[in-house]
Amino acid sequence: EIVLTQSPGTLSLSSGERATLSCRASQSVSISDLAWYQQRPGQAPRLLMYGASNRAAGVPDRFSVSGSGTDFTLTINRLEPEDFAVYYCQQFAMSPWTFGQGTKVEFK
Amino acid sequence: QVRLQESGPGLVKPSQTLSLTCSVSDDSITGGTYSWSWIRQPAGKGLEWIGRIYTGGSTDSNPSLKSRVTITVDTAKKVFSLKLTSVTAADTAVYFCARETADYTVLTGKYNRRFDQWGQGTLVTVSS
Numbered sequence: 158e159i160v161l162t163q164s165p166g167t168l169s170l171s172s173g174e175r176a177t178l179s180c181r182a183s184q185s186v187s188i189s190d191l192a193w194y195q196q197r198p199g200q201a202p203r204l205l206m207y208g209a210s211n212r213a214a215g216v217p218d219r220f221s222v223s224g225s226g227t228d229f230t231l232t233i234n235r236l237e238p239e240d241f242a243v244y245y246c247q248q249f250a251m252s253p254w255t256f257g258q259g260t261k262v263e264f265k
Numbered sequence: 266q267v268r269l270q271e272s273g274p275g276l277v278k279p280s281q282t283l284s285l286t287c288s289v290s291d292d293s294i295t296g297g298t299y300s301w302s303w304i305r306q307p308a309g310k311g312l313e314w315i316g317r318i319y320t321g322g323s324t325d326s327n328p329s330l331k332s333r334v335t336i337t338v339d340t341a342k343k344v345f346s347l348k349l350t351s352v353t354a355a356d357t358a359v360y361f362c363a364r365e366t367a368d369y370t371v372l373t374g375k376y377n378r379r380f381d382q383w384g385q386g387t388l389v390t391v392s393s
Contacts, residue, residue, distance in 0.1 A: 158328075187373075187375065189370075189373055189375045189377060190375075190378070192378070192379045192380065194380070200385075201361055201383035201384065201385055201386050202312065202361075202380070202383060203383070204379055204380060204381050207377055207378070207379035207381075208370065208375075208377030208378075208379070209373075209377075211377065213379070213381065245311065245312060247312075247380070249378040249379075252325055253314055253325075253326075253327040253328060253329075254302075254314040255314065256311055256312040256313070256314070257311070258310075258311045259311050259312075
């Protein structure tokens, strides 16, 4: 199976700063086969990004993704208070679908 | 917007079978561009995909659980269900149902897949 490793485990930042979250795959995948989710405490994950550069409905353009091969990045520009949460990458390149272990973006 | 709602017992005894149902609020459960998954999350941990079912009834599941997992769909009732046999404490988790949408992009020649709709999740505890 494809293992996704996210780093860092925790990112301590302030509102207005930029968050850079990494997702590394154990084998090459297309960015089109990656999705990113946000999860707030006590809630279900929420789809953020999929299929390279597609934002889910209602997701602001301060969220973007980049990368290729095995290394991918979710960037959140100008952090807003509601952005402090856990973020997961997930792959659809090969079954079983797998998730990274998550990166927590917390208030500094 | 479609809503998904999990239901089922919150407590299951070890060695017994965990049974959950996900109700889908609209007719998308009959749509060909969707499949329907179960995903779980132990407390304080990450997400694990359990398996999925297509409208036509074909299934795909995680090899780590495959021998214990059965997923079924009843499009007339707009529900899909999960059975997980021989449970242990390691199966204690919040269980989510989710819709996977796949649409074809001519530009890339690939399907864009994502879990775009999720249920709120239901906690299942395995304990005697």
